[in-house]
Amino acid sequence: MELKGFDKNIAIDQEEILRPKMVTVEIAGKKYEVPEGVTVIKALWYSGQDVIRGVGCLGGYCGACATYYRTKDDPKVRTCLACSMAVEDGMSFTMVPPFPARKAIYQMSELKDPKQDMFNLYPEAPLCRNCNACTEACPQGIDVRDGVWRAVFGDFKKVSEMFMDCVMCGLCTPVCIADIAPNLVALYASRAQGAFFSEKPQRLHDRIDEIAQGKYQSEWDRVLGMDEQQLKDVCAAIK
């Protein structure tokens, strides 16, 4: 990068950040030296591991890189997304393989009473024993246990709001002692909320009708009939 007119007054040069430092981490039980502060995924690559299963969007959205980790001297095993977690000295981690949770198969348009149908599709949902392990496992900080109960009690709206952050990493599923897949229950409830319990957006339907009835045809004819310069002028005038 060219640094014309580079000025020290506009550079971050905090000592503690500048110093390149290596740290020791333990990946699936084996020790490696990796640069401090890189993401868990980058630490895996740095250690020479070719990760394909377990890498997805690299942006914290796809949930492919669910990982268990523990920091130095702390007995607590925590969860994270490997693309969005910085390594530190003494950290141990291992990626979590996909868990074979059961997803209910359903035809959205054939559901009659979605709040009741849930008990057929996910009969285990009401068996939650309140251990709260799912909530503790969620790397997105969702109150998963509460969400499962709300789904059971039919508050699909609240569930859909609570789980908008859900990246479907599935870390809530292996910890469930009642074999519930909370993320899948929540996805069902959210979809049902959208498809069955949300207001009809009138303006959208009006627009679809207008297009079908050819309301914009004359405007299309006018615009598409313009030569290049006329069209350019029209576009240039757009505020």
Add this chain to the structure above:
Amino acid sequence: MQLQSLQDLVHKTRDTRRAQALPKFPPGERDALIKKYHPDYRENAYRPITFGPNAGEKTVRELAALLEGDSPVSADADLTPAYSTDVLVVGGGGAGCAAALHAHAHGAKVLLATKLRLGDSNTVMAQGGIQIAITNEDSPVQHFLDTLKGGHMKNDHQLLKTMVEEGPSIARWLLELGVLFDRDADGNLHVKKGGGSSRPRLLTCSDYTGLEIMRVLKDEVLNQKIQLLEFSAAVELLSDGQGNCTGAILQDLDNKRYLVVAAKTVILATGGIGRLHIQGFPTSNHYGATGDALPMSYRLGAKLLQIDTFQYHPTGAVYPEQLIGALVTEGIRSEGGHLVNAKGERFVNELDTRDVVSSSIIRECEEGRGVRTTTGRLGVWLDTPLLDVESGSGTLDKHFPAMVRQYKRYGLDITKDPVLIYPTLHYQNGGVQIDVNGESGVRNLFVAGEASGGLHGRNRLMGNSLLDLMVYGKRSGSTAAERVKSMTHGKLTLEHLTRFRSEAKKHAGSLAAHSPMLFPDYVRKEG
């Protein structure tokens, strides 16, 4: 300087900047800015393609090498099919899922193959929203004109008209599947204003629009029991020797074996190209964004369009180092966030098109008004706390939870302090040339989504990509499914490959690398 003292200047200048109205650049100035600073105009990053359908045209060196690259498959490969299907969809992102669902709904037998998992894509990361003209003040024609202006008048009119007109019915389809768009108090869909658009037109699901759409489409693909092959990358297409596409060869990434798929039609929905790190830029793209459709369709004879133009999203994170390239959503600017240089000044109308805003950021940095990070990168400030100042405390938390969370992981609070950003490689503006049904120049080969070209011209507007995926996923899927009803499977040959190789031979020095690339190589090999 300490990070905090540099940030303080942004806090100090906030009130002055709030009072300031910054007009967009007049056309002449805007063009000059782009020509001087936009990476698309760095001549030494480009070279002509030496052979094939686009011979003589220029593209970035990274892509030229892939287009001239050799297939990993040998010409005498065993072509006994492992699978036989009506429609083969390659890619499991937004376009692929939409194509598969619509083809399935039209009664076709569909096989969806994807390199990573179903849903691992750029779609899942789209934060800004989907542009659909639904308000009374807006119209599909206005959407068309805005997009045309943003694309520097180079958009294909028919592709664009088709997209904007089908937008509203796409929104209805997504709503029926259970996608939760943000609403106004009266139940209508809430619209936000996006960069380069003259009307508020973005439908959103907070700042998780792509995630919400992808979650639902993925679930629906499973509900429809569409046959799925994950971790299976397409590496070559098959033809009948008469110019028609008849299938593809996949590679099972676990055991590396090739799987031949006989398909009456193939839909490539493999997404963009960010992981080629063109010109050394960091990227916002997902791990598999290596432009696989381009070399595969090129070898089969499909013409590519506008492959000399890429979108560098203005606001990629440059600090901390762990977030390099990650997107800071355009929504922050839509809601009034300022871009501020190291001197505490604004330098561009933040709602101008992405190419203009990116070029202006690069200009600030190259002319010494950028902030330098500890790793030597340059960036400018995005004044995020301004949103809470303007619209009340809690605005960022409420409207940009993903963004707040992303930074919180590294101990940075974007509700309190501004963040450093620099353009990041975001989108492939061009791609495989298609018609309004998504069909390429090769019969029975369809291309949908970012892999295709023409629709966005030389610069894509925010929110038009999600719509592109849904509309052309739908059109290619439906068209392919209808066509197969009166078709039989074609011969499976690699004749096109033999032809391609002999043409390549005439141009010594090419065929150095294999393509498609499938993944970037980030694994450290030595000391």
